[in-house]
Amino acid sequence: MQPAVNFVRSILRAGRRAGVKWLAPLVAVGVYLSLAQSASAACCTLKSGGSPNATSIASLYDIILVLAIIVFLAVIGFVCYSVFAFRAHKHPVAVQIHGNTRLELGLTLGAVLILVIIATVTFIKLPGIINAPNSDASANSVLSASLTAPNPPNGQKLTICVTGRQFIWRYTYGADCNKKGWQLPYSYQEMVVPAGETVDLLIQSSDVIHSWWVPALGGKVDAVPGFTTYAWFKAEHANELYHGQCAQLCGRQHAFMTALVKVVSPAQYTAWISQQAKLINEQNDQVAQLRRDLIKQRILTPSGSF
Numbered sequence: 028m029q030p031a032v033n034f035v036r037s038i039l040r041a042g043r044r045a046g047v048k049w050l051a052p053l054v055a056v057g058v059y060l061s062l063a064q065s066a067s068a069a070c071c072t073l074k075s076g077g078s079p080n081a082t083s084i085a086s087l088y089d090i091i092l093v094l095a096i097i098v099f100l101a102v103i104g105f106v107c108y109s110v111f112a113f114r115a116h117k118h119p120v121a122v123q124i125h126g127n128t129r130l131e132l133g134l135t136l137g138a139v140l141i142l143v144i145i146a147t148v149t150f151i152k153l154p155g156i157i158n159a160p161n162s163d164a165s166a167n168s169v170l171s172a173s174l175t176a177p178n179p180p181n182g183q184k185l186t187i188c189v190t191g192r193q194f195i196w197r198y199t200y201g202a203d204c205n206k207k208g209w210q211l212p213y214s215y216q217e218m219v220v221p222a223g224e225t226v227d228l229l230i231q232s233s234d235v236i237h238s239w240w241v242p243a244l245g246g247k248v249d250a251v252p253g254f255t256t257y258a259w260f261k262a263e264h265a266n267e268l269y270h271g272q273c274a275q276l277c278g279r280q281h282a283f284m285t286a287l288v289k290v291v292s293p294a295q296y297t298a299w300i301s302q303q304a305k306l307i308n309e310q311n312d313q314v315a316q317l318r319r320d321l322i323k324q325r326i327l328t329p330s331g332s333f
Contacts, residue, residue, distance in 0.1 A: 077243035077269050077290075078260035083155040084246055090148050094141055156246070159184065159259040163223030177227065177259050184225040184259075187218065191230075191237030191250040191273065194280035200300060205229050205255065212303040217287040221296035222265035228258040235278065241271030241288050249275060262290040 071092065075085030113122075159177045162184065178184065188204035190197040198218045201211040220226050230239050232250035240247030244260040262269075271286035291299065 074242035077241075077262055077264070077267065078245055079160060079263070080156045080245045080260060081243055083152045087148060087152045087156075091145060094144065098141070159225045159227065160261060162225045162261070177257060179225045184227045185220065186227045186229065187220070189218075189228050189230045189239050189250070190233055191239065191277075191284075192233040193235065193278050194273075194284040196239065196273075196284070196286050200303075205231070212300055212307060214303065216285065217289055219289045219291060219296060219299055220262055221293040222262050222267075222290050223293065225259060225261045228260075230256045230258060236275050237273050237277050237284070238275035239271070239286060240274040241269050241286055243269045244271075244288060247274045262288070265290055265292045265295075 073085040073088050075081045159179045161179045161181050188199040197215055199211050199213045230248050230250045232252045237250040238247050248256050248258040267290040269288040273284035
């Protein structure tokens with residue numbers, strides 16, 4: 028890092044000698060950040076690799092980013108050339124150009140070509156982003172199907188309801204989780220899924236608008252009160268922990284509304300979901316017993332009031 032610091036200092040000194048005080052610090056900061064590994068790591072690209080739809084989104088983004096860089100460099104290059112070639116002391120009287128058919132056609136065709144490339148690549152990638160694939164053959168844990176959400180071709184998937192509320196995520200596992208969620212296993216903040224299975228997400232909110240987003244597993248999806256939105260992912264590697272965040276400003280504690288997805292093997296998931304259901308049932312039994320004791324002692328009325 029010390030050579031980079033020395034290089035930045037030399038740029039600053041050169042800028043001061045040349046009298047360009049504002050440009051030298053700007054260039055120096057850019058060079059310094061580009062040489063810093065922690066700053067340049069994945070600075071301009073999306074996270075991907077955790078799910079096929081995330082990979083398709085990232086590759087589409089990269090293609091559009093490259094085209095944007097090419098256009099940006101072409102425009103900046105033309106501007107720099109014009110500033111140098113047509114500077115005032117060389118051309119004191121500006122040349123008046125009333126039209127250039129070739130230039131106009133070239134710019135128009137270039138723009139059309141860029142749009143055609145973007146549209147073509149988008150339509151190629153879009154099915155892989157929208158359509159959910161089949162689960163792997165080795166993935167055989169608890170599966171469910173739904174008619175209202177994206178379905179794999181064979182209908183085999185794991186359904187999880189994602190409910191956002193200020194300021195935490197709740198995950199309910201199993202079919203009809205949006206109708207009988209109180210009867211099913213659930214967890215908070217950390218979602219547990221089996222590797223190789225297509226996971227169908229039913230995303231809702233109980234208060235304000237939230238947005239569920241785990242970048243490595245796909246695009247973000249808004250959780251809107253009164254509506255159900257849908258998404259899917261297929262975690263391809265076990266023993267991974269993916270980090271996400273609520274991507275919609277939802278209140279004072281928005282920054283603490285994180286989302287975690289823990290990927291385990293199908294066998295580990297089956298064991299975990301059984302243990303989770305057992306623990307929840309035991310806790311419900313304890314609460315029911317406590318309620319009966321309080322009613323018996325006349326501390327609590329049968330209606331639930333003290």
